Amino acid sequence: MKKGILFLICLVVLIIVGAFGFSLMVEGSHFQYQEGTDTLIVDNELIQGRTIIDGSDVFVAIDIVDRFIYPFVDVITEEKRFFIPSKLTEFYFENSELDEFVKQKDFIMNFNLKEEEGNYYLPLAFLQNLIGIEVNYIEESGLVIIDSINSNGFIGQAIEKINVLQQPRLVSGKVTSINTGETVNIFSQSGNYYFVRTLEGKFGYVRKDKLEVENEDLRGQAEKAFKSREEWQPEGKIGLVWDYVHQFSKDRRGEEKLDAIDVVSPTWFKMTDSDGTLMNKGDKNYVVDAHEKGYRVWGLVTNSFDPDMTSEFLASQEAQEHFIRQILFYSGLYQLDGINIDFENIHYKDKDTFTSFVERLTNKLKKDNLVVSIDVTIPSTSPNWSMVYDRVKLGEIVDYVAVMTYDEHWAASPKSGSVASIGWVERGIQKTLELVPNEKVLLGLPFYTRLWEEEKIPGNRVKVSSRAYGMDKIKEILVENDAEIDWDEITGQYYSEYENDGKTYKVWLENERSLALKTTLVEKYDLAGIAAWRKDFEHEGVWPVLANMIKFGKTYNQILVELNK
Incomplete structure (x- = not known):
């Protein structure tokens, strides 16, 4: 009898201890995770x-x-x-x-x-x-x-x-x-x-x-809707910079907001097949950061500069609709603010079908309140690179026309020369304005230059080649070669030349002064703003100069005074 009572007492004690003891156990069981583990x-x-x-x-x-x-x-x-x-x-x-x-x-x-x-x-x-x-x-x-x-x-x-x-x-x-x-x-x-x-x-x-x-x-x-964005009305002149993306966007979250820039245009979309298939390189973190800084994001889409593929694409309405579906989808997914059309090297015979495609694409994009811009070269006699653009009709269709006023002397040019001399740039803008309203025109600005190499070869000939460099890198090269740099009034740029290993090297430099001079054309012709190619090629001193001119109304002479201090 005593053993039974003792057993009951022990059992009650165990239950009480268990009830309180277990409640004081360290949190965790086989259902729980361990903090710090993956x-x-x-x-x-x-x-x-x-x-x-x-x-x-x-x-x-x-x-x-x-x-x-x-x-x-x-x-x-x-x-x-x-x-x-x-x-x-x-x-x-x-x-x-x-x-x-x-x-x-x-x-x-x-x-x-x-x-x-x-x-x-x-x-x-x-x-x-x-x-x-x-x-x-x-x-x-x-x-x-x-x-x-x-x-x-x-x-x-x-x-x-x-x-x-x-x-x-x-x-x-x-x-x-x-x-x-x-x-x-x-x-x-x-x-x-x-x-x-x-x-x-x-x-x-x-x-x-x-x-x-x-x-x-x-x-x-969960929210699955792609919300339509509000229609954008810019205040004053527009500052756009293209951001080249090979495959992955550069993490710019640590960079300060640039006063000169309203729009960033990452090169995210590329047509890879004549059926209109697009390669997407978008990055949501990039968009979130840009929006937090107050930028608009216009995703750039290119035709891979392939004229034959583009011709097959333009011949197919089904391919065009396939392309447009994808652009609409990615624009909604990333919450882009606009699309920048960068189709280059198109067969001249496709001029009208290209214009019709841009109109079809723009009509769809505008239903989602996306800003639509297109990149064009300056008017010239080149069929694939210039005459293919029906600038009059394109200017009526899209919101902005970015004039690529650079590559006056291109990578494979047989002659050394400036990428964008002031006279050539201004003539290109003047010709464009005969076809496109000034309030839609963005002036292209190059943040790069070409270092030209001239080598004498048999037959009293000169072999010319070039390589593009950003502003800081080309300055390093000139310093390493003890090259003198002088202002050239004709091109509106600094010029430098030096000899090395029997070869002559020439360069027409872009810097704060040359870009300020070009930017005077925005006020002179009352253009919509600027579009610069490309981010990371610039010297950081360029940004306050451009901001002072297109945002704060400073003149070229005032900029010169500040640069010479």
């Missing part, structure tokens, strides 16, 4: 996998994406690209006409892969609305939580402060606690308990009577 949660599964947090995006290793999240991605690691069929994604345009047009036929989306230490990652936060997931990053713990929007999970709200338990029973260790009004994700039930996940990513059980369950899965409310 871990993510997909719905109610804890997964070990590589993740990268970069700005507003969360990147997840491709093998994890394929196995646990979204198995419909085609990856080509050699090209550092991945592909997703549009029919397997979810999106829509607020403009119903555009929505219907883009979805008439399927297309293959393509994006850059992120590579780090030989591993490849997909930008899941960026893609989340497209592929039906919700991505959250818990900065305090470094945990990534991914929910499948089409899963059967529900949302519960605590009606009072309650404990989240390790096991679905009264006597259990405590995982954590949640306060009144806090929500949890509900995945399943066990007797009188729900199996839940807190907002911090901790799993456990909560009594059913302590949660108010929503009638629908709130995770299904």
Whole structure:
């Protein structure tokens, strides 16, 4: 009898100790993650996998994406690209006409892969609305939580402060606690308990009577709409700079806002096939940063400067519509503000079909309030490079015409000379203004120059070759060769020449003074503004000069005084 009583007493003590002892256990169980590890949660599964947090995006290793999240991605690691069929994604345009047009036929989306230490990652936060997931990053713990929007999970709200338990029973260790009004994700039930996940990513059980369950899965409310942007009316003259992107955009988040610039135009889109297929090199972080700084972003699209491919493309209305669908999609996805059309080297016979294509493209883009600009050379007698542009009609169709007033002497020129002498630039603008309204014309400015190499060869001839350099690099070369630099009134540039290893080197320099002189044409002819090629070729002193002229009304003479101080 005494043994039975002793056993009961011990049992009661164990229950009491267990009830209190377990509640004081260190948080964590086989459902919990360890902070500092490379871990993510997909719905109610804890997964070990590589993740990268970069700005507003969360990147997840491709093998994890394929196995646990979204198995419909085609990856080509050699090209550092991945592909997703549009029919397997979810999106829509607020403009119903555009929505219907883009979805008439399927297309293959393509994006850059992120590579780090030989591993490849997909930008899941960026893609989340497209592929039906919700991505959250818990900065305090470094945990990534991914929910499948089409899963059967529900949302519960605590009606009072309650404990989240390790096991679905009264006597259990405590995982954590949640306060009144806090929500949890509900995945399943066990007797009188729900199996839940807190907002911090901790799993456990909560009594059913302590949660108010929503009638629908709130995770299904992710925003999939491509919102139409407001129509843009610039204040004063426009400053645009093209940003060349080979494959990946340069991270410019640490750079200061440039007063001279309103628009950045990254070279993100390239037609790669006569069926209108586009290569996409867009970067959401780039757009977010640009918008935070107050820039507009006009994505540049090119025809790869391939006249034969372009001719086949222009001959097919189906190819043109395929092209337009993709441009509309990427413009909505990245929330671009405009598109810059940079089609060059087009067969003259395609002049009219090219103009019709630009009109068809512009009509669609304008329905989404995108600004449309086109790049043209100066009027000349070159069929493919100049005469193919019907400047009168193009000027009526698009918002802006950027005149590429550079490459007076191009890379393969048989004669050394300036890239953009002031007389040649002004004549090019004058001829353009006979065909295009001045309020639509952007003056092209070169941030580069060419170093010409002249070598005497048999037959009393001179072999000429050149190489393009940015402003700072060409100055370094001239300093290394002790070359004198003198102002040339005729070209409106500094000129330098030196001898090395029996060869003569010549250069017509672009710098603050030469660019200021060219920029006087904006006021003289009341142009819309400037368009500079390209970012990272400039000397940093160029920016305040351009800002003072196109934004703050300073004259060329005033700039000269400041430069000579």
